[in-house]
Amino acid sequence: MSEFDALCANDGELAELRTSIREFLDTDRAAHGWTPAVDSWLAKWDPDFSARLADAGFVGLTIPTEYGGHGLGYLHRYVVTEELLAHGAPVAAHWIADRQVAPGLLAFGTEEQRHRLLPRIVAGKLYSAIGMSEHGAGSDLAAVQTRASATDGGWLLTGTKVWTSGAHVAHQIVVLARTSPPDPQHRHAGFSQFIVPTDSAGITISPIELMNGEHHFNEVTFDEVFVSDDNVLGQIGNGWHQVTAELGFERSGPERILSTATLIFAAIRALGGQEPRTRGAIGIFDDRTAAEVGDLMARMISLRQLSVSVARTLSGGGDAATRAALVKDLGTRFEQDTVELVADLIDSLDARSPHLPPLRALLATARLHSPLFTLRGGTNEVLRGVVAKSMGAAWTS
Numbered sequence: 454m455s456e457f458d459a460l461c462a463n464d465g466e467l468a469e470l471r472t473s474i475r476e477f478l479d480t481d482r483a484a485h486g487w488t489p490a491v492d493s494w495l496a497k498w499d500p501d502f503s504a505r506l507a508d509a510g511f512v513g514l515t516i517p518t519e520y521g522g523h524g525l526g527y528l529h530r531y532v533v534t535e536e537l538l539a540h541g542a543p544v545a546a547h548w549i550a551d552r553q554v555a556p557g558l559l560a561f562g563t564e565e566q567r568h569r570l571l572p573r574i575v576a577g578k579l580y581s582a583i584g585m586s587e588h589g590a591g592s593d594l595a596a597v598q599t600r601a602s603a604t605d606g607g608w609l610l611t612g613t614k615v616w617t618s619g620a621h622v623a624h625q626i627v628v629l630a631r632t633s634p635p636d637p638q639h640r641h642a643g644f645s646q647f648i649v650p651t652d653s654a655g656i657t658i659s660p661i662e663l664m665n666g667e668h669h670f671n672e673v674t675f676d677e678v679f680v681s682d683d684n685v686l687g688q689i690g691n692g693w694h695q696v697t698a699e700l701g702f703e704r705s706g707p708e709r710i711l712s713t714a715t716l717i718f719a720a721i722r723a724l725g726g727q728e729p730r731t732r733g734a735i736g737i738f739d740d741r742t743a744a745e746v747g748d749l750m751a752r753m754i755s756l757r758q759l760s761v762s763v764a765r766t767l768s769g770g771g772d773a774a775t776r777a778a779l780v781k782d783l784g785t786r787f788e789q790d791t792v793e794l795v796a797d798l799i800d801s802l803d804a805r806s807p808h809l810p811p812l813r814a815l816l817a818t819a820r821l822h823s824p825l826f827t828l829r830g831g832t833n834e835v836l837r838g839v840v841a842k843s844m845g846a847a848w849t850s
Contacts, residue, residue, distance in 0.1 A: 462761045467532050474536045477509050482540070489541030489715045491818045494708045495618060495669055495825075497543035500580075506537075506544070507577030512551055516559070520571035527768035531761070535707045541715035545619065545669075550574045550581040552706065554627060557646075557699050561687030566648070584614040584628035584649070584673060585696065594629065594696065595640040599675065601630040601647060607681040608632075610647060610655075613674045620658050620671040625650050628675070629696055632689055644692030648684040649675070663821055697774065706764075709784035710756045712826060713791045716815040717753070720795045721746060723808035742798065749794060756784050782837060785826040792819045 463471060481487075481502070490497045506512055514530040516522025523529075534552075537544050555574050558567050573579035590596035599612025610630055620626055626649045633643035651658065655678040661670040687695045724742060763776045799812050 462528055462532055462535075462764070467528060470529055471532050471536060474511055474533050475540075477506075477511065478536065478540045478542060481505060482542075487543050489719075490543065491541065491716050491815050492712045492822045492825075493541045493715075494538060494544050494548045494712070496545060496667065496818070496822070497541075498545040498619065498622060499543035500546045500578075502543045503547040503577035505577075506542075507547070507575060511537075512547055512577045513555065513571070513575030516555055516571050516575055520567055521575040522571065523575075528764055531707065531764040535711065535757075538707050538711040539714050539718070546580050546622075547574070547577045549583060549619065549623075550579045551577075553583060553699050554579075554581045557627070557686060557695065560698060561646075561691075561695050563683070565683060566686070570648075579625075580619065580623045582617050582620040582623040582626045582651075582671075582673075584617055584620075584626045586616045587613060588615055595693075597629055597631060597644065599628065599630040601632050601645060601680065603632075604679070607679055608647065608685070610649065610675045610678040610680055613672060615670075615672045616661070617658075617671045617673045618669055620651065620673050621660060621668070623651055626673065627686060629692055632692075641693040643690060644696070645689045646686040646692045646695055647680045648686055649678060649680055650684075653678050653680075655679070665821060667821070707757070707760060709781045710753065710760055710787065712822070713788050713795075713819050714753075716795055716812075716819050717749060717791055719808070719812055719815060720799050721750075723802055723806060723812055724798060742801065745794065745798060749791065752787055756780070756787055760784065778837075788826045789823050792816070792823045795819075 482489075485502070485505075487497075487499065487502065503512065510523060511533050513522040514525045514533060515527055516524075518524040530551075551574055555571060558570060562570075570579060584599075585594055585597075587597055587599060590598065597612075599610065599614065601608040601610045610628065612630065614626070614628065617626065628647045628649050629644055630647060631643055632645040636642050649656070655676040657674040657676070659672045659674070660668045661672060662668050663670075724746070759776070760780050763780055766776070796816055799809070799816070802809055802812075
C-alpha cells in the first residue's frame, strides 16, 4: 500500500464498510426524518438512533466478540465515525461510551466490568459521561481536587466536576479523583478512576445551559458518594496514566475536524446550484469563491490525513499522544475558522435560494458552539505545551 492509499482509509474491507454505513444513514434518515446537525456528537442525543445503529452492527466495532462486539480494528471505527459526523447523525447518546469508556475498560477494566458494561455499549444502550474537569482544573488535570477516601467495601467520593457533557441523561460517570495526598514533586501521582452510577445517593447534577437554552453540559457535585470496589476502574493510583491513554482516542478522532462538516458541505452544495455571476467564473464559482472553497477543502483534507495517520498508529498499538494533541489543536482551530469563512461564502447566495434558511440554522448553531471547539478535550494552549515538550525531549535525546 502506498503512503497516499494509507491516508485514504478506503482500502479493502474499509471501502465496503464505508459504503455500508453510507447506505444505512441514507435509509435511516429517510425513514426517521432526522436532520443533519453541526456538532452532532455533542448536541444530538437520540437513544433510538443509537439503538438502530447498534442493531445494524456499527457500534462497538473494536470490542472483542467475547463481549458481544465485532472484533474489528480502530480504523474500522474511524471510517464509521467519519461518515456519522459527515452526515451530522444524532450520535451523542452512545458516543462517549463507545469512543472512550470501551477502550478504557479493555485496557484497564476487570473481567467483571467488561462483561457487565461492554455488551451494553455494543447494543448502543449504555450512556456515559466523563468527570475530569473542575473549577480551577480544566486542562490542568493535575490540579483536580475531587477526592475518594477508602471505606468498608469501597470509597467515598467528594468534590465537584464541571462541563460534564451528558451527565443529566447518562447512566454513569467515569470520575477522576485523588486517592492520596498531593505530592508537589510528583504532581501526576495519587489519582484513580471510578465508575459512578448517576443514580447513586449524594450526586447532584445541575445544568449549564448555552445562551440559546441548549443543555449539554453540567456541574456534578459528589457528596460522600459511595462507590463499591467493583467500580474502581484500573489500579488505585494509576489514574493519570489511564486518563492520558484514553485522551489519545478523544483528541485525535474525526470529531476534532468534522464538527462543522455539515455546514461546509451544505454551503458548497448551495453555491454549486447558482449560476456564475461574472465573466471570470470558473465552472459554477467566481474566482474568489473558487479560491476560498479550494482553500477550505485543502485544509480539511490535510487535517484528515494527519488524523488518519494517528488512527493507523493507534490501530497498531503505537503511542500517538503527541500527534493526537497536534490533531486536536489544528483541527479545532480549523473548525472555528470555518464558521466565519462559510458565513462570508453564503453572503453571496441569492436571497430567494431555498438553501438559505437551513444554512442559516446550521450557521447559528456553529457560531454558538464555536468557542467550545478549542476548549473541550484540553485547551489548545495546553496542548501546544504538550507538543513542545515532546519535541524538545526528542531533540535532546
